[in-house]
Amino acid sequence: MRSPKLSVNTFLLILLIFGGFTFFITVLIVRMADRTPVNSFHPIEGTDYAIRYSSLEPSGLYQGSENVNSLVVEGSFGFDWGAALEGERLYLNEYGTSNMGVMHSDLVCVNLATKQKETLFTDAILRGKCASGELVCVRGVFLPANKPESNVLCAFYALTAPAMNDGAEVLFLDPATGEIVYRVKDDGAMTDAFEARYLRRTLEEVRQ
């Protein structure tokens, strides 16, 4: 009779091979099915810079027009939520995606003079500017589309993400330096009330 110990090991070996093939085939099928080339160009208002998403060229921050341009910094940046320019400092969300499509966002600052990218906060989403001009970002949250409350991969991600273990926090940043001027804990930071609660008010009003 076969040793049961061998059976467990054999089962794991089969799972390893079977799982590897399954993932490989799935990824291959998804890539074969997704043959639509993407090339969208989103100029940043008041600057010579634009954010490009492309399946033909590297995605990232470009300088120049849609037809004549050069890559400044590579990355999957967001232009939708709260991209803000202050002097030579461009604040952007940088999105990362896992194999299975779990997305997370980091707040980065691109220095347009030196063309260097600096990550200011991990697992943070820049939402815009408040009425008095400070940048408002939410730290320690997933993008709402992930539905983290029912997504075990989000829970697994959050297991070692310090910002996510302490609950959501709204940060007010000085756009000139990127330093925090005010912070407030708010677990409802990604709800619909966010705009009325933070973006339409001045920092002083929020403090009160």
Add this chain to the structure above:
Amino acid sequence: MKFGIDNRGKLTGADLAVRIVQIASALPMLYLVILSGMLSLLTRETPITYLFSLGVCAVPRAVALGLSALYRHTGGEVLFSMLLVAAALAYGVVMNRLLHSERGRVARIVLAVLIALDLIVRLIPLGFPQAFGLPCEIIAFALRAVSLVLVLLDLRADQKA
């Protein structure tokens, strides 16, 4: 069932303890294999979700934290799940050899200490939340406690022999 050293090749307590970790390690990949065929499951809480939750809770806490850190940096579900299963396979092969070698007693003592440490770590509030829900955490804790008892019974039987 009687636990203890059995030279005829029957399951010993330590063997069972090793197997609990091995089977738990396979659960996240089973979940991901199912998920890869039906991605919409990712945004829903279904019974299949518990495969992943229980698997992550039942493996040693240090392993779960290490894999989570790896996942955060790579975004690779395939990578961490394959690593986990590969590690479980290697763990099974190595422990199989060690537990049935001349140093079997030492291996059992080391295994018991590691399980005990893991149980203590689970009781200390280290800052990370009970991410996968209390039922899974409780089942995983019970499984680890049972593993410790099995190994200790093994050691006791070894001493008597």
